[in-house]
Amino acid sequence: MGRLLVVGSVAFDTVRTPFGEATEVLGGSATYFSTAASFFTDVDLIAVVGEDFPDEYVTFLKSRGIDVSGLERRSGKTFRWRGEYTYQLNEAHTLDTQLNVLESFRPKIPDHYRTPDALFLGNIDPELQMDVLNQVERPRIVACDTMNFWIHGKRDALWKVLEKIDVLVINDGEARELGQDFSLVKVAKDVLARGPKYFIIKRGEYGVLMFHEKGVFGAPAFPLEMVKDPTGAGDTFAGGFMGHLSSTGDFSDAGLRRAIIFGSVMASFTVEGFSLDRLRPLEYQDIETRFRDFKRLTHFEDLS
Amino acid sequence: MGRLLVVGSVAFDTVRTPFGEATEVLGGSATYFSTAASFFTDVDLIAVVGEDFPDEYVTFLKSRGIDVSGLERRSGKTFRWRGEYTYQLNEAHTLDTQLNVLESFRPKIPDHYRTPDALFLGNIDPELQMDVLNQVERPRIVACDTMNFWIHGKRDALWKVLEKIDVLVINDGEARELGQDFSLVKVAKDVLARGPKYFIIKRGEYGVLMFHEKGVFGAPAFPLEMVKDPTGAGDTFAGGFMGHLSSTGDFSDAGLRRAIIFGSVMASFTVEGFSLDRLRPLEYQDIETRFRDFKRLTHFEDLS
Numbered sequence: 001m002g003r004l005l006v007v008g009s010v011a012f013d014t015v016r017t018p019f020g021e022a023t024e025v026l027g028g029s030a031t032y033f034s035t036a037a038s039f040f041t042d043v044d045l046i047a048v049v050g051e052d053f054p055d056e057y058v059t060f061l062k063s064r065g066i067d068v069s070g071l072e073r074r075s076g077k078t079f080r081w082r083g084e085y086t087y088q089l090n091e092a093h094t095l096d097t098q099l100n101v102l103e104s105f106r107p108k109i110p111d112h113y114r115t116p117d118a119l120f121l122g123n124i125d126p127e128l129q130m131d132v133l134n135q136v137e138r139p140r141i142v143a144c145d146t147m148n149f150w151i152h153g154k155r156d157a158l159w160k161v162l163e164k165i166d167v168l169v170i171n172d173g174e175a176r177e178l179g180q181d182f183s184l185v186k187v188a189k190d191v192l193a194r195g196p197k198y199f200i201i202k203r204g205e206y207g208v209l210m211f212h213e214k215g216v217f218g219a220p221a222f223p224l225e226m227v228k229d230p231t232g233a234g235d236t237f238a239g240g241f242m243g244h245l246s247s248t249g250d251f252s253d254a255g256l257r258r259a260i261i262f263g264s265v266m267a268s269f270t271v272e273g274f275s276l277d278r279l280r281p282l283e284y285q286d287i288e289t290r291f292r293d294f295k296r297l298t299h300f301e302d303l304s
Numbered sequence: 305m306g307r308l309l310v311v312g313s314v315a316f317d318t319v320r321t322p323f324g325e326a327t328e329v330l331g332g333s334a335t336y337f338s339t340a341a342s343f344f345t346d347v348d349l350i351a352v353v354g355e356d357f358p359d360e361y362v363t364f365l366k367s368r369g370i371d372v373s374g375l376e377r378r379s380g381k382t383f384r385w386r387g388e389y390t391y392q393l394n395e396a397h398t399l400d401t402q403l404n405v406l407e408s409f410r411p412k413i414p415d416h417y418r419t420p421d422a423l424f425l426g427n428i429d430p431e432l433q434m435d436v437l438n439q440v441e442r443p444r445i446v447a448c449d450t451m452n453f454w455i456h457g458k459r460d461a462l463w464k465v466l467e468k469i470d471v472l473v474i475n476d477g478e479a480r481e482l483g484q485d486f487s488l489v490k491v492a493k494d495v496l497a498r499g500p501k502y503f504i505i506k507r508g509e510y511g512v513l514m515f516h517e518k519g520v521f522g523a524p525a526f527p528l529e530m531v532k533d534p535t536g537a538g539d540t541f542a543g544g545f546m547g548h549l550s551s552t553g554d555f556s557d558a559g560l561r562r563a564i565i566f567g568s569v570m571a572s573f574t575v576e577g578f579s580l581d582r583l584r585p586l587e588y589q590d591i592e593t594r595f596r597d598f599k600r601l602t603h604f605e606d607l608s
Contacts, residue, residue: 220522
């Protein structure tokens with residue numbers, strides 16, 4: 001089992017979906033990511049919270065075996081996000097963002113975090129992502145998320161990060177913005193030519209595509225009877241993906257494909273509840289059961 | 305090799321997409337379906353055209369081995385459809401529909417069509433679908449397509465058809481309208497309880513789901529560098545699916561999954577050109593090659 005370092009946000013989310021709502025619940029990319037990854041590997045967390053962040057949440061993260069030495073507590077309030085979803089569950093509508101302590105966040109890496117086996121650069125300012133990358137010994141695998149805000153506002157800084165990473169994980173809308181082309185295949189060619197060896201495109205309820213030099217892997221999302229809240233699906237996808245890779249150290253094509261499925265499994269659980277509600281009672285056996293269900297979902301016989 | 309009977313529309317389409325346009329080109333559900341199916345099996349076509357329908361199109365259908373004894377030519381003009389697509393390629397915007405000879409279409413089944421091995425009831429008035437069903441000996445497999453217009457306007461007649469068929473093939477928007485629920489899993493349970501043994505939900509560029517009593521099969525769409533026109537994708541999907549089943553007679557779960565992939569292969573070729581442009585030069589070997597590409601696209605190792 002390797003050590004997986006993640007930097008990202010910890011937040012209070014207020015979310016409304018067609019299936020319910022939740023107010024000031026635990027959220028944030030690093031929270032979702034590290035919780036999902038903790039089922040597979042040892043996770044070191046870097047993030048910032050305010051004075052209002054309850055001890056019970058820290059206790060929860062610790063209970064998942066997550067090292068929270070890098071969870072900085074500063075004076076001020078924790079980052080807050082408020083948003084809603086219509087039946088177009090793939091698209092979150094942000095109603096309000098209060099950066100609070102996140103605004104002046106400068107990730108500081110504790111000494112014992114500096115030799116991770118795997119690193120995930122969550123969706124923060126690409127300059128901060130680069131800063132983190134520069135503070136650690138190059139891990140065996142580095143993945144990165146981003147969003148349209150950075151693609152538009154810090155395009156050059158973002159491309160500098162992308163040149164140094166192994167895996168870019170973004171959604172289809174972001175991919176089209178980044179590549180400035182409608183064809184995901186063309187965008188993938190462009191991205192792969194400029195740095196990352198793997199380019200993962202998340203498509204929400206429609207699944208995921210992973211492009212690499214030798215081809216492409218595609219998996220549908222797991223068909224669910226009840227989706228409650230898509231928030232965190234992409235982050236827990238990345239957490240399952242990187243957690244599995246960190247745990248196995250198997251970066252072969254077969255290993256990466258399996259990691260994609262583990263990521264998809266974690267995302268499928270996440271959306272069945274608000275906040276981390278569905279991940280809290282989860283056991284590793286549940287994950288393996290759904291992995292096998294995924295195999296049954298997608299398997300067909302090749303031509304002889 | 306079995307005989308596959310299809311009833312549906314033959315049309316002149318005028319289409320604009322972000323990638324080009326085409327004026328009064330050969331289209332229609334039965335045209336796309338029968339052309340796709342003709343790569344796998346013998347096809348008997350029932351449809352109606354007007355006096356303006358060029359002999360060269362009939363010659364083309366014949367050249368694909370399609371029996372056109374049931375292609376009725378009536379006085380008046382051929383059915384015309386005009387539509388456009390934005391970058392939301394999954395959704396066609398109809399600009400104009402001229403039913404013309406389709407308005408008074410009453411399918412008449414030639415005697416030598418009355419014992420098909422497989423039957424596809426294309427998207428026409430459910431009362432006409434029932435009429436066709438009543439004119440033939442019950443084939444080993446019957447599939448049916450429909451659209452929101454009939455789901456709203458002839459709900460009862462449609463359900464009567466669905467009680468008598470084996471496979472319902474519609475898109476996700478139609479599925480939610482039919483089942484009056486957002487959850488495709490819930491809709492599928494409802495549909496399967498009321499008649500069809502298989503319920504196939506087409507999701508355009510996102511692939512396809514097939515629900516049946518014992519579970520669900522999901523496949524992504526083939527990632528393409530260039531999509532030109534989505535028109536006919538769903539019909540050629542159904543053509544490849546039913547063509548393969550008619551050819552093999554293998555209605556096992558494995559057989560149906562393979563048929564889904566053959567359908568997806570045919571749809572992936574169709575959208576690479578306007579009208580039937582990409583299907584015309586196609587050879588069966590191209591189909592097998594893309595089937596194998598599909599296997600590489602979706603394969604991952606199960607847990608031990």
